Amino acid sequence: MSTATTLRQGPDVNGFFGHFGGRFVAETLMPLVLELQKEYARARNSKDFIDEMDALRRDFVGRKSPLYLAERLTEQLGGAKVYLKREDLLHTGAHKINNCLGQILLAKRMGKTRIIAETGAGMHGVATATVAARFGMECVVYMGSVDIHRQQPNVQRMRLLGAKVIPVTSGAGTLKDAMNEALRDWVTNVADTFYIIGTVAGPHPYPAMVRDFQSIIGEETREQILEREGRLPDTLVACVGGGSNAMGLFHPFLDDNSVAMVGVEAAGEGLDKRHAASLKGGTPGVLHGNRTFLLQSADGQIQDAHSISAGLDYPGIGPEHAWLNDIGRVSYAAITDDEALEAFHTLCRIEGIIPALETAHAIAYVMKVAPTLPQDHLIVINLSGRGDKDMSTVLAAMDASAENAEKDAGKDVKGEA
Amino acid sequence: MSASRIDRCFEALRQQDRAALVTFVTAGYPDYQHSAEILKGLPEAGADIIELGMPFTDPMADGAPIQLASQRALAGGHNTIKTLQMVREFREHNQHTPIVLMGYYNPIYCYGVERFLDDAAASGVDGMIVVDLPPEHDNELCVPAREAGIHFIRLATPTTDAARLPGVLVNTSGFLYYVSSTGVTGSAAPTAEKVEKELARIREHTNLPVAVGFGIRTAPQAERIARFADAVVVGSALVECIANADTEAQGRDDVLSLTRELSAAVREARTTLNVS
Ligand SMILES: Cc1ncc(COP(=O)(O)O)c(C=O)c1O
Numbered sequence: 162m163s164t165a166t167t168l169r170q171g172p173d174v175n176g177f178f179g180h181f182g183g184r185f186v187a188e189t190l191m192p193l194v195l196e197l198q199k200e201y202a203r204a205r206n207s208k209d210f211i212d213e214m215d216a217l218r219r220d221f222v223g224r225k226s227p228l229y230l231a232e233r234l235t236e237q238l239g240g241a242k243v244y245l246k247r248e249d250l251l252h253t254g255a256h257k258i259n260n261c262l263g264q265i266l267l268a269k270r271m272g273k274t275r276i277i278a279e280t281g282a283g284m285h286g287v288a289t290a291t292v293a294a295r296f297g298m299e300c301v302v303y304m305g306s307v308d309i310h311r312q313q314p315n316v317q318r319m320r321l322l323g324a325k326v327i328p329v330t331s332g333a334g335t336l337k338d339a340m341n342e343a344l345r346d347w348v349t350n351v352a353d354t355f356y357i358i359g360t361v362a363g364p365h366p367y368p369a370m371v372r373d374f375q376s377i378i379g380e381e382t383r384e385q386i387l388e389r390e391g392r393l394p395d396t397l398v399a400c401v402g403g404g405s406n407a408m409g410l411f412h413p414f415l416d417d418n419s420v421a422m423v424g425v426e427a428a429g430e431g432l433d434k435r436h437a438a439s440l441k442g443g444t445p446g447v448l449h450g451n452r453t454f455l456l457q458s459a460d461g462q463i464q465d466a467h468s469i470s471a472g473l474d475y476p477g478i479g480p481e482h483a484w485l486n487d488i489g490r491v492s493y494a495a496i497t498d499d500e501a502l503e504a505f506h507t508l509c510r511i512e513g514i515i516p517a518l519e520t521a522h523a524i525a526y527v528m529k530v531a532p533t534l535p536q537d538h539l540i541v542i543n544l545s546g547r548g549d550k551d552m553s554t555v556l557a558a559m560d561a562s563a564e565n566a567e568k569d570a571g572k573d574v575k576g577e578a
Numbered sequence: 579m580s581a582s583r584i585d586r587c588f589e590a591l592r593q594q595d596r597a598a599l600v601t602f603v604t605a606g607y608p609d610y611q612h613s614a615e616i617l618k619g620l621p622e623a624g625a626d627i628i629e630l631g632m633p634f635t636d637p638m639a640d641g642a643p644i645q646l647a648s649q650r651a652l653a654g655g656h657n658t659i660k661t662l663q664m665v666r667e668f669r670e671h672n673q674h675t676p677i678v679l680m681g682y683y684n685p686i687y688c689y690g691v692e693r694f695l696d697d698a699a700a701s702g703v704d705g706m707i708v709v710d711l712p713p714e715h716d717n718e719l720c721v722p723a724r725e726a727g728i729h730f731i732r733l734a735t736p737t738t739d740a741a742r743l744p745g746v747l748v749n750t751s752g753f754l755y756y757v758s759s760t761g762v763t764g765s766a767a768p769t770a771e772k773v774e775k776e777l778a779r780i781r782e783h784t785n786l787p788v789a790v791g792f793g794i795r796t797a798p799q800a801e802r803i804a805r806f807a808d809a810v811v812v813g814s815a816l817v818e819c820i821a822n823a824d825t826e827a828q829g830r831d832d833v834l835s836l837t838r839e840l841s842a843a844v845r846e847a848r849t850t851l852n853v854s
Contacts, residue, residue: 175714185683185710187639189735189760192742331645337636344638349761351737447684447710448636460657461688463635 168415168490171481176365176451178484184364186450189348194450198366200271205373210266217262221295222252224377228385228541233511241534243527244394245514245544246382246410255517255546256378256406257288261357263374265292268355275299275354279343281308281336281402282472282519283315284546285359290324300324303342306334308471315550333465336402336475340449360403361479364450368479375409382541383413390539396421399543400522401493402437402472404479406545411491421492424482425526427468428495435467438495439478440486448476453483469498469554470518472546500525502558505548517546518554583676583704584729584752587626588787588808597804598626599844600789601837602680602813604647605630605664606656612826613651616833617668621675623834624841627809629707632661632681639709641764643814646821658685658694662701669702678705678731678752683719691719695726705729705752713745720749733757734780743783753787753809756780758794764814767793770802777806797843804847812840 171178184194204210218224227247235243248256268276276293279302280286286302293300302319306328309316319326332338340358347356361368361375379397386394397414399407401424414420429436436442439454446455448463456464456476466476485491496504501518504525508516516524523542531540548555591598601620606613620628633648633656640648665677679698686694686708698706706728711719713732720730729752737760738746747754758773759765767773773790780788790803791811800810819836820829 184712184714186712187709187735188712188733188746189639189737189757191712191714192737192739331649332635341636341638345641345762348639349765351760444688447682447687449638450710452687455684457684457688459688460659461634461685462652462657463684 169412171484172365172369176368178481179487180445181453181480181483181487182365182368182451183480184450185447185452186364187348189351190364193347193351194364194366196271197267201267201366201370204267204270210270214263214266218377222258222262223250225381226250228382228389230389231512234508237511238528238531240536241396241531241538241540242536243531244386244539244541246378246541247544248378248406249514249516249520249544249547253284253288253291254549255284255288256375256409256543257285257359257546258291259377259409260359260371260374260405261285261288261292263370264355264357265296265298268298268357269296271355273353273355275301275350276357277301277303277343277346277354278357278359279303279336279339280359281305281339281474282470282517283308283312283319283550284472284517286324286326287315287318287322289357289359290319290322293324294322301346302326303329303339303346305336305339306330308335308339311554312471312550313553335466335471337463337466337477344449360405361408361481362403362449362451362453362477368451368481371405372408372412372481375405376412378406378409378543379411379413382410386539386541393417393420394539394541395419396423396538396540397543398423398425398523398527398540400425400473400519400545401478401482402427402475402519403477404482406543408479408481410541410543415490422490423526424491424493425522426478426493426495427470427473427501427522428497429467429469431497432495436495437466437468437473437475439476440482440493441495443476445483451480453477453480469501469558470522472517472519473522494526496522496525502555504528505551505555514544515548516544517548518551520545521548583674584627587676588753591626595848597807597844597847598789598809599624599800599837599841600627600629600791600809600811601625601816602629602631602811603816603833604633604644604651605661606633606651606654607647607817608650608820608826608829609654610656610660610664612830614664614667616830617664618671619830619834620837621672623837625675625837627676627678629678629680629811629813630661630665632658632679632685634682634685637682639762641762641814643764643817643821647817658689662697662703665703666701676704677702678707678729679703680707681709683708683710686719691722695723695728699726699728703728705731707731707733707755709733713748716749724749724751731755736760736776740779743780747784747786750786753789754780754784755789755791755811757792758790759792761792763792765793767799773803774806797839800840801843801847804844810840810844
């Protein structure tokens with residue numbers, strides 16, 4: 162039976178994808194959110210807006226990004242054929258710039274002069290600082306104190322670009338707390354400030370708007386794979402923090418039933434320990450302007466997430482993902498810190514690509530499943546960002562495991578004696 | 579019925595020609611026992627209506643003092659069940675002071691809306707302010723709350739313009755809470771002149787009593803606002819009394835003595851006005 166339904170039309174007028182989404186914000190912000198929605202609806206149909214964005218995408222960001230056949234990874238895994246969508250090659254080193262460019266053009270249209278953002282890994286902060294510099298706007302970035310510590314290179318980059326980085330010490334000092342603080346700034350500075358949210362979360366229209374700005378990833382992928390292989394891919398894989406790089410890759414393919422999609426959450430130390438897998442280990446709730454799956458107590462108190470990757474260290478997920486999970490269109494998996502680290506090293510050594518730790522979660526998932534799949538199975542991984550920022554985390558993890566190995570060796574000796 | 583406690587309170591104050599003093603404290607802060615003692619002492623110290631904050635991990639509209647109070651309460655094991663228990667215990671001694679719960683939607687959503695409303699009404703809750711539920715989401719909690727006999731009190735803010743105000747007022751009952759500044763709780767207040775003008779604008783749209791809050795910390799500030807507002811809300815300044823005290827008992831006593839000062843100021847406000 163053929164149906165004319167599409168999964169690409171959401172959200173509804175109130176910002177809901179099924180049961181998820183909405184605009185759960187304080188009254189002070191409500192008029193701003195409604196104005197943004199109106200202005201975005203106008204902009205997306207404006208030729209000037211689209212032309213300016215296209216030109217900047219090409220000349221400032223460096224699109225289109227390559228679709229790269231990972232030959233040696235494919236060979237090593239001995240199964241499915243693995244392609245990498247190289248968002249890591251864009252200006253600022255991650256997909257985040259796609260969204261920031263769209264939002265700063267909107268900010269300019271709306272006459273805003275001050276930009277704020279939250280950041281976890283710092284990639285969104287860097288991308289925001291970059292577009293703010295490019296358009297001559299003041300920029301303030303909120304970043305958890307734990308993240309400031311583990312993503313130092315990005316903190317330095319933001320400062321070089323002229324942004325003010327404000328450490329957030331409340332809560333666990335990670336992405337969720339940075340987002341709270343950014344919302345507090347926005348509610349205070351309503352007249353001149355534009356809040357560039359970095360993922361497909363927040364109140365409507367952000368989840369849909371950020372998705373639209375990121376959908377260039379999937380649109381290019383479709384064109385490129387058709388050119389290379391003459392057909393659509395069989396499986397798309399992307400890591401999921403809030404879920405923007407995943408939505409960007411998935412959305413243009415949602416109505417292609419032959420294309421399977423997997424979002425990879427961070428399982429941290431394991432799903433029975435500290436983790437950041439809101440779909441695999443959470444329940445529905447309302448936070449940061451939308452209803453979605455959250456890590457929370459039975460009392461509705463939000464729990465701190467944990468992931469080795471700062472960009473996935475968030476106790477929620479974009480509402481469209483919650484819905485796609487609900488209806489079964491996209492499946493979700495979870496990868497631990499250790500598995501992600503191993504995938505990180507593998508990609509470095511056999512492909513000559515240093516991926517972001519966030520992205521390494523998607524790679525780790527593919528390393529698990531690709532060997533079980535036939536050689537004509539086409540997988541596209543969204544290589545969402547590069548890993549230069551993660552050097553200190555990865556080196557610390559290597560030192561720690563070397564130490565553990567020594568200790569274990571010591572134990573063995575004693576045990577034998 | 580319990581839902582009319584708020585109406586009766588404002589009616590009585592109208593006859594006395596004075597504004598209500600609304601005091602906000604965070605439930606479970608500094609701990610259950612002292613929080614319950616504060617609650618019990620507030621009416622006698624001069625609070626006409628009590629706003630009881632329901633702690634939440636992510637209070638996005640609150641400044642540092644109330645964030646800290648929420649964190650402390652939660653760290654001490656406070657939760658929604660205990661907040662309702664506190665109201666129930668309060669009602670054993672006090673049948674006339676209205677209690678308005680103030681908080682965020684998620685703990686209520688997780689408790690279960692229907693079950694929450696049943697338990698809140700049975701405990702003696704008169705109204706609710708839920709910061710992150712704008713009128714666009716009235717079906718979530720506001721409409722069911724009113725059906726359960728609990729007032730849903732809405733915030734109007736400086737960004738709520740004339741086009742939007744009627745929509746904000748539609749399902750609001752009990753009173754309207756005018757947030758005098760954009761920003762989080764505990765931030766500085768604008769001038770009384772500006773607030774008075776804004777209030778006149780709002781009164782063109784409603785006959786509900788209008789409370790004014792955000793940034794009111796001292797007796798002189800409360801006195802000034804009480805000349806024209808139907809109610810004056812003080813929150814962060816009271817919560818800070820607890821944070822600044824050396825002991826929990828001292829904190830409790832400081833909250834109650836600031837309440838006495840504020841109450842005296844609110845009672846003076848219009849008599850001063852009439853004399854001068
Ligand atoms: C390289 C990279 N990939 C992925 C993410 C996760 O975000 P999202 O799930 O919105 O793509 C981040 C966030 O910081 C990132 O820097």
